[in-house]
Amino acid sequence: MAAFLFILAGSAFAAPRLERERCSFKPPRGDRVECFVLIVPENREQPEGREVRLKVAVLKAKRTAGAEPMVYLSGGPGDAPLVASSPGADALAEGDWWNETANIRRKRDVIILSQRGAGGATPNLDCFDPRTSEPAKARRRAVTEEQEREILTRCRSGLDRRKIDLGMYTTPALADDVADLAAAMSLSRLNIYGVSYGTRWALEVMRRHPNLVRAAVLDGVYPPQVNGEQNEPDIVRRAFEQLYTDCANDALCRERHPTLRGNVESAIEAAQGKPLELKLQLEDGPQPVQLDGPKLLMVLLHMMREGEAALIPETVAAIQRNDLRLLKMFAEDLESNDGGLLEQNAQQFDGLYNSIECRETWAAVDRAARRKQIEASGVYGLTAKTSKSPAFCPVWRVAPAPAAERQPVKATTPTLLLSGTFDWLTPPAWGREAARHLASSRHVVFRGQGHGVVVQDPCAARLRDAFIEDPEPKRALPCRADTPPNFTAAFERARNLP
Structure with a gap:
């Protein structure tokens, strides 16, 4: 983080920059978090115009190992993972972020970036x-x-x-925010983990900045060539x-x-x-x-x-x-x-x-x-x-x-795609469609689960963590994803309702 005021060559107005800010989050004993504001142009072709300010939280690794961080890309569009749902609450605690990222943070930081235009960003639309x-x-x-x-x-x-130019609040603009974050932090490579709309955001990062992404995990896949309303x-x-x-x-x-x-x-x-x-x-x-x-x-x-x-x-x-x-x-x-x-x-x-x-x-x-x-x-x-x-x-x-933005993303980035059989928001067929264009990818469908399987199934969480550690799509799965719905357990739960 020594480069949190890193300035790229060229116009000072065009350079992304980080400013430290006081954290409102309270990490558990033994954990650390650093908070910043990422400042980027609203319109990168007009760098002297309006600035966009995005909240950034860095959940620090347990030990400094120099491993590439994992950047979380949230869903929606419009989700605000760094904004609490009620006044005075802790957004990281509400999202169970410390427990959910514990394995990843053994050796690498986890970075959460606000979406431009959403909660945690200025302006907020x-x-x-x-x-x-x-x-x-x-x-x-x-x-x-x-x-x-x-x-x-x-x-x-x-x-x-x-x-406010709404033409600058788009998936490509959000993808460039990730690249600007990497530049401001002097990161040459990073891993990305996207959920729901965050997978479309991640795919656009892979399309526009292919050399930046070491590995990608896409949970609830929403590729640009499919239409959620149709x-x-x-x-x-x-x-x-x-x-x-x-x-x-x-x-x-x-x-x-x-x-x-x-x-x-x-x-x-x-x-x-x-x-x-x-x-x-x-x-x-x-x-x-x-x-x-x-x-x-x-x-x-x-x-x-x-x-x-x-x-x-x-x-x-x-x-x-x-x-x-x-x-x-x-x-x-x-x-x-x-x-x-x-x-x-x-x-x-x-x-x-x-x-x-x-x-x-x-x-x-x-x-x-x-x-x-x-x-x-x-x-x-x-x-x-x-x-x-x-x-x-x-x-x-x-x-x-x-139309070019609605074309499939073709990339060689090692990519793990995760779907739930009962996910009607981002169905497994969309994951299969995205995987067809990703040369080094694996699509795993969790038989009894829904939308966002990493938080629903311990096996999915294990797969994500193992893939970020060693992004090899052909490796044998360490656990089973094909367990069907458990109707017997459901019957017992229903029978034992108070």
């Missing part, structure tokens, strides 16, 4: 109060669809008045089809839930006519909620995402008995972490998300084909139907990404 206080949550829950459009319109106009109903349906097949192949699940498909579909359809009424116990007190068909589907998909697909048959069977305890448990988890159940309408006030997804995804959607697929998909199209992209992208007004 968010259009609404964060969900961190009771008044803010109450205000957000009361926003109507008409008010949402007005908020986005005012927010977008405000960014124009401040002369085929969502089909992706959701396939995830449920896999669940139905797995249940039919499991003796206990087959016996207990012989008509699982019908049970799931009829439960969602029934909720469309008569929403399920729950009272969620949340940090800001008990909150009543009505789950209609789309919101019930959201909870079931949340279970898949969190690696809890095996509990869906028991949850749906319990709903039929008017036992809503399992449903309530996962609805509370979804609302506490992501929201979406208590608001009057689906919302997206994250300006960076809008800037990237409207530019890189929605602009390329075949809207007629999308509508046709939603109509043909029955209950499996309900979440896609609630997407706000058709409403907020015209308001947000960003130019479409050039």
